[in-house]
Amino acid sequence: MIDVLMLCINDWANTGWRFSQALQHIGLDVLFLKGVMHKFMYPEQGIIHPDIVKAHLAQKPEGGEALYYSVPELNELARSANVIHFRDTCIIDTGVDLEKKWVIAQHGGRIYRQHNRKVNREFNQFVDATIIQCPDLWGLGAKNEHLIYYPVDTNRIKPVYEPQDDRLIIGHFPSMPTWKGTSVIYETILKIGKEHPRLAEKFAYFGPTHEDLNNDPNKWMWLTIWSNHLKRIAMCDILIETVSKTAQDDLPYGEWGNQALEAAAMGKIVITNTLTADLYRKEYGPGCALHVANDATELEAQLIKILNMGGDEMMEHRYKSREWVEKYHSIEKTGERLWEKIYKHLKPKG
Numbered sequence: 001m002i003d004v005l006m007l008c009i010n011d012w013a014n015t016g017w018r019f020s021q022a023l024q025h026i027g028l029d030v031l032f033l034k035g036v037m038h039k040f041m042y043p044e045q046g047i048i049h050p051d052i053v054k055a056h057l058a059q060k061p062e063g064g065e066a067l068y069y070s071v072p073e074l075n076e077l078a079r080s081a082n083v084i085h086f087r088d089t090c091i092i093d094t095g096v097d098l099e100k101k102w103v104i105a106q107h108g109g110r111i112y113r114q115h116n117r118k119v120n121r122e123f124n125q126f127v128d129a130t131i132i133q134c135p136d137l138w139g140l141g142a143k144n145e146h147l148i149y150y151p152v153d154t155n156r157i158k159p160v161y162e163p164q165d166d167r168l169i170i171g172h173f174p175s176m177p178t179w180k181g182t183s184v185i186y187e188t189i190l191k192i193g194k195e196h197p198r199l200a201e202k203f204a205y206f207g208p209t210h211e212d213l214n215n216d217p218n219k220w221m222w223l224t225i226w227s228n229h230l231k232r233i234a235m236c237d238i239l240i241e242t243v244s245k246t247a248q249d250d251l252p253y254g255e256w257g258n259q260a261l262e263a264a265a266m267g268k269i270v271i272t273n274t275l276t277a278d279l280y281r282k283e284y285g286p287g288c289a290l291h292v293a294n295d296a297t298e299l300e301a302q303l304i305k306i307l308n309m310g311g312d313e314m315m316e317h318r319y320k321s322r323e324w325v326e327k328y329h330s331i332e333k334t335g336e337r338l339w340e341k342i343y344k345h346l347k348p349k350g
Helices: 012-025 050-059 072-079 110-123 182-195 210-215 226-234 258-265 277-284 296-307 311-328 331-341
Strands: 002-007 030-034 068-070 081-086 091-093 102-107 129-132 145-147 168-171 203-206 238-240 246-248 251-253 269-272
Touching (some): 002 072, 012 030, 012 331, 072 081, 182 210, 182 296, 226 258
Parallel strands (some): 002 030, 081 102, 168 238
16 A cells, blocks of 8 residues: 555656655655656656556647546556646546545646636546646635745755855746746846946846847747756856746636746845735745845845945845745645645545
């Protein structure tokens, strides 16, 4: 018997792996199977199962991922699990009777954002609880939903507090520049450099320029494996994750994600956006250490404020970044939240 069988096709940003480790932390035996190796080459990932791979290749869905995959080869394994955990809005049908299992669904991205009504019609028939990991997906109709953000491996990601250069390094490393507001970010950097020459002498920008965006706005050439990504975050003092109070195919979109948490865990001052600050305070409390900028005006104000800080004040904010992640979003704290919100309420079925 195993406690939790976690299943998906793609484990975006390796988030599922860290959730599996959070469950391990609270003493559960977890087996995490998926169908695609992550292109960012995370050092630890879920197990690539050949039958999930075959099911994925057989589907060949438009847009890269379907909602439903049949993998009867996993039936015996699923029957041995107490909990079936479907990640990333994906049903891996093993043929097991889900009425006899505790079933958890987890949503965190574009598929659920675009197709939440269809997804809820399917999942709500059999799920016992739903994890929403991105707050702009909250309140869309998922059954027994709980907001649980992406966990961060604070044991692997260590803080780098001391400046790495004579100037303050402002970094911006978008996976999808069009969705992350990269053009607005770079224009704001240029504006500050032009209108505030004293501040311009204090910083250097490390990220895509207009030339990069003109070459290919959604496939920036600096995408790299995760270990290299952490190294470039370590070089920075300030990390701008996203400034994108926009819409994704006419639906609300604009929240911080894994990169903001990773940079904060490394002790960086993080500027990002959110449309759901009130929801975060309600669920997690008032201690969020991120600096919010939802448009160019707010980004300019945040950058000017930070660049005018003295060394001691800036270091205080860097310490707060790390402390915030440790207190609320580490693997250990995420495991505790999973227990309090979901797992301690699961009683034996049958």
